[in-house]
Amino acid sequence: MTQGDAPLSADLPSDLADLLVHLSRLAQSAANSPLTAAQWTALRYFARANPVSRTPSAFSEFHATTRGTASQTVRALVDMGLLARHADDRDRRSAKMEVTKAGHDMLAQDPLGSLRKVLAALPQAEQATLARTVRHAVTELATARGAPVFGTCSDCNHCDTSGAQAYCHCTQTLLAAPDMAAFCVDFRPAAGADKA
Numbered sequence: 001m002t003q004g005d006a007p008l009s010a011d012l013p014s015d016l017a018d019l020l021v022h023l024s025r026l027a028q029s030a031a032n033s034p035l036t037a038a039q040w041t042a043l044r045y046f047a048r049a050n051p052v053s054r055t056p057s058a059f060s061e062f063h064a065t066t067r068g069t070a071s072q073t074v075r076a077l078v079d080m081g082l083l084a085r086h087a088d089d090r091d092r093r094s095a096k097m098e099v100t101k102a103g104h105d106m107l108a109q110d111p112l113g114s115l116r117k118v119l120a121a122l123p124q125a126e127q128a129t130l131a132r133t134v135r136h137a138v139t140e141l142a143t144a145r146g147a148p149v150f151g152t153c154s155d156c157n158h159c160d161t162s163g164a165q166a167y168c169h170c171t172q173t174l175l176a177a178p179d180m181a182a183f184c185v186d187f188r189p190a191a192g193a194d195k196a
């Protein structure tokens, strides 16, 4: 019997929930990892986030943790030379975090790379279906918990693609290609964008 022919569980939602948690833990575990799972998540986050989202408080929302815990994680990465803190030109009290050269070098060893390889080996149509399904689950759960949903411009309600260049109605700026692929703390899911 192939894996695809295996009988489905009588309680598929419970099995899926357990499998997703197990997958998440497995993907983040690595022998002799130089960083904790939370530190990897933070480093990955600051490498993927757009400028307005590169703050410790936005990271605390993304990681669903307290601001104190998020600040501790960020401070450890700064002490290791993997993140640098820059004062915001418009708001001197707010710091923006940047991944340093050493941080980008560290990301080359990211344990999540193994999961990316497994997912990349799936057919494109399966990847697209999985992405829509997981995004839908994330949106539903975040809404139920009153937590923000993070996403990128192409699925955002604030994004206007009717002109020659995409425009963000939230930040009132034109969006360049790198901005479109970045995580954003101001993201609002477009109606139906998360439906599988």
Ligand code: SF4
Pocket: 050, 151, 152, 153, 154, 156, 157, 158, 159, 160, 167, 168, 169, 170, 171, 184, 185, 186, 187, 188
């Ligand atoms: S369009 Fe949405 S995701 Fe993109 S920068 Fe604006 S608020 Fe953020």
